Amino acid sequence: MSRPFRIIDRRSLILLLGLLLSCGFFATTLFGYFVSKEAIRSAIIGQDLPLTSSNIYSEIQKDLVRPVLISSTMAHDTFLRDWILRGENEVGEMSRYLAEVKVRHKAFSSFFVSEKSGIYYTGEGVLKHVAENEPRDAWYFRVRDMQEEYEINVDPDLANSDALTIFINYRVFDFDHNYIGATGIGLTVDSVRRLIRDYQTRFKRTIYFTDASGKVVVFGDPTKQPPELRARPGLAAQLDHILKERTGFYQFKDGGDNHLLNVNYLPELQWYLFVEQNEDVALAGVRQTLYVNLAISLLVTLIVTFLSYLTLGHYQSRIETMASTDKLTGLLNRHAFGILIDKLLASHRRNPQPITFLLADIDHFKQINDRYGHRTGDQVLTNVSSLLRSTLRAADFAVRWGGEEFLLVLPGCTGDEGLLIAEKLRLAVQESTPCPENAAIRTTLSFGVSQYDDRETPDQAISRADEALYAVKQTGRNGVSLAPAKT
Numbered sequence: 001m002s003r004p005f006r007i008i009d010r011r012s013l014i015l016l017l018g019l020l021l022s023c024g025f026f027a028t029t030l031f032g033y034f035v036s037k038e039a040i041r042s043a044i045i046g047q048d049l050p051l052t053s054s055n056i057y058s059e060i061q062k063d064l065v066r067p068v069l070i071s072s073t074m075a076h077d078t079f080l081r082d083w084i085l086r087g088e089n090e091v092g093e094m095s096r097y098l099a100e101v102k103v104r105h106k107a108f109s110s111f112f113v114s115e116k117s118g119i120y121y122t123g124e125g126v127l128k129h130v131a132e133n134e135p136r137d138a139w140y141f142r143v144r145d146m147q148e149e150y151e152i153n154v155d156p157d158l159a160n161s162d163a164l165t166i167f168i169n170y171r172v173f174d175f176d177h178n179y180i181g182a183t184g185i186g187l188t189v190d191s192v193r194r195l196i197r198d199y200q201t202r203f204k205r206t207i208y209f210t211d212a213s214g215k216v217v218v219f220g221d222p223t224k225q226p227p228e229l230r231a232r233p234g235l236a237a238q239l240d241h242i243l244k245e246r247t248g249f250y251q252f253k254d255g256g257d258n259h260l261l262n263v264n265y266l267p268e269l270q271w272y273l274f275v276e277q278n279e280d281v282a283l284a285g286v287r288q289t290l291y292v293n294l295a296i297s298l299l300v301t302l303i304v305t306f307l308s309y310l311t312l313g314h315y316q317s318r319i320e321t322m323a324s325t326d327k328l329t330g331l332l333n334r335h336a337f338g339i340l341i342d343k344l345l346a347s348h349r350r351n352p353q354p355i356t357f358l359l360a361d362i363d364h365f366k367q368i369n370d371r372y373g374h375r376t377g378d379q380v381l382t383n384v385s386s387l388l389r390s391t392l393r394a395a396d397f398a399v400r401w402g403g404e405e406f407l408l409v410l411p412g413c414t415g416d417e418g419l420l421i422a423e424k425l426r427l428a429v430q431e432s433t434p435c436p437e438n439a440a441i442r443t444t445l446s447f448g449v450s451q452y453d454d455r456e457t458p459d460q461a462i463s464r465a466d467e468a469l470y471a472v473k474q475t476g477r478n479g480v481s482l483a484p485a486k487t
């Protein structure tokens, strides 16, 4: 027997549940992602980049500002100036002086270049003569002609195996303010570089110093070419503005990624400190979390939907069974009959075939109840129902029509065939022991049979069967009768 009807459309409900769950998960996951993204972005702009910048700045101050002061002291040193003015005679005196400055201040090198003789003195003595046509000496002639008191210059140091060195080149004047040479100390940029490299690897930031023209002068990785800022279109477009503003926060696009940039001007060095963070790299972690969360949400949605599908299916079939069957006998109830007969008549209209109704009633059932009690009566009802049901074909259906009354619907059967089946059933019930605990209890059935006529309603056909049944009851019961065809 097929299920008579569906209370709810399970597929639609599951689809709706899955949709609601996935929308809910998707919305909360995305919301979380955007909140985290904004928080990270604000932290980078408001704290991380400025903090990195100020840490490096203070380290630079520690490393560079002191040498500027030392170089200034050297430029104003009376001994140094007197020694030049006296004619640069005792080279040993000068080299001792420079060696002492170098050792005392832990400098990488110390020097003096005389304007008069062109000699380049170091702590070790005379290094060389500077010459205007020698590119490596260009710095001296630049310092000689410049307006400022000093400059900071990053160059390979000839006196120290060409190690990259920051020189503080201070102009020296005699007591009448005539230019007499340049002095100062040099220090390695390695400590600054180490610091920059550390920040770069720890926080994936790009850090470098530029001069006033935007040329990179110190860069974290000595093995790589320093970045050419004007070759990066996003940055190049704002570079002059950045250098003019000196300090600020900027952002630009490079290689498809958004870059956040903090710039600080270091007046002591006349350099700019650039601290750059690739926003997309910084957000890689939250993006990864987003994907993981979405995958988990999807999995949870699938599991919940699947479990709901199974559970709903189970309950739905239980509810359907409860709503359509008689609790005591397990036969269909009248409500289910209404739905099934409509379906049957619809198919009958498409494909006409005979339909026969068998209305069966237990004879003297009241006496069984009265004599053996209602429990035994129930048992008789249940067993007679089982017997009736066991004889049905797949297309037939049995309904508990009243208290001890049953309706059998036999599609494809004529009234005469129905009469034969009724007789077979009558005999089977008569032979049966409907109460196994008490074999003495026997019962019989009376049948009224009618063949459905297209001109009538099912109720009218059943009424005709009822009249035939009544006739059997009147003539002694335990019999079958075919209702005359509808006139």
Ligand SMILES: Nc1nc2c(ncn2[C@@H]2O[C@H](COP(=O)(O)OP(=O)(O)OP(=O)(O)O)[C@@H](O)[C@H]2O)c(=O)[nH]1
Binding pocket: 328, 361, 362, 363, 364, 365, 366, 367, 369, 373, 374, 375, 376, 377, 378, 381, 402, 403, 404, 473, 477
């Ligand atoms: N045990 C039990 N009895 C029921 C149930 N439903 C109806 N009955 C009883 O069935 C009896 C039917 O009695 P009647 O209508 O007089 O019919 P009958 O005793 O079978 O007599 P005839 O039909 O004339 O042969 C009533 O006493 C009802 O109370 C039920 O579910 N269980």
